[in-house]
């Protein structure tokens with residue numbers, strides 16, 4: 001069995017949990033509260049800004065120029081395609097410049113991006129791809145599952161359309177093939193580490209839905225709210 005098939009199989013329980021998460025289900029049905037989606041869009045824009053930089057680290061860590069060029073291109077498409085999508089969402093959702101300026105990453109968005117930077121900093125190209133592959137692949141599978149959904153909310157239709165496109169599928173397939181080629185050439189210890197990055201990113205993908213659904217905040221903000229409730 002190929003490396004990616006093996007890790008995909010190991011990650012299956014947590015991927016299933018993402019497929020069935022209320023955020024994903026309600027998005028497909030069109031019943032997802034827009035407050036939650038709005039929160040998601042802002043956290044995801046932060047995530048994508050860092051994702052593009054991790055892809056650029058992958059470009060720098062590549063040992064052949066063709067791969068450097070491809071990963072640099074991937075970093076550029078994250079900036080252009082994904083972030084422009086988010087700009088559109090921000091407009092449609094009425095997210096203001098003031099809100100953007102006051103933005104703070106939530107614990108999960110911060111932890112997930114930190115995990116990717118760590119894998120990229122400590123490892124070689126295989127570590128970078130293993131950490132970022134679940135982002136592509138899980139969203140592609142979600143796009144496939146939701147592609148026949150017709151949520152009444154046009155914003156949700158647009159979101160689904162992005163991830164069930166052929167453009168997106170070719171990106172996922174390219175990264176799967178790249179990771180399998182690397183996995184064949186490295187040591188067992190490298191493969192184990194790569195597997196762990198893949199599994200941790202899969203866990204964080206689930207946590208990202210949870211974060212948005214629960215409008216996660218830092219503990220100090222929760223304490224302030226509790227103190228306020230207590231004193232009033």
Ligand SMILES: Cc1ncc(C[n+]2csc(CCO)c2C)c(N)n1
Pocket residue numbers: 044047048051077078081082134135136137139171205208
């Ligand atoms: C939390 C989170 N995980 C994955 C994606 C999807 N995604 C982000 S960058 C990228 C590569 C291609 O542009 C893909 C597929 C997302 N938006 N947010």
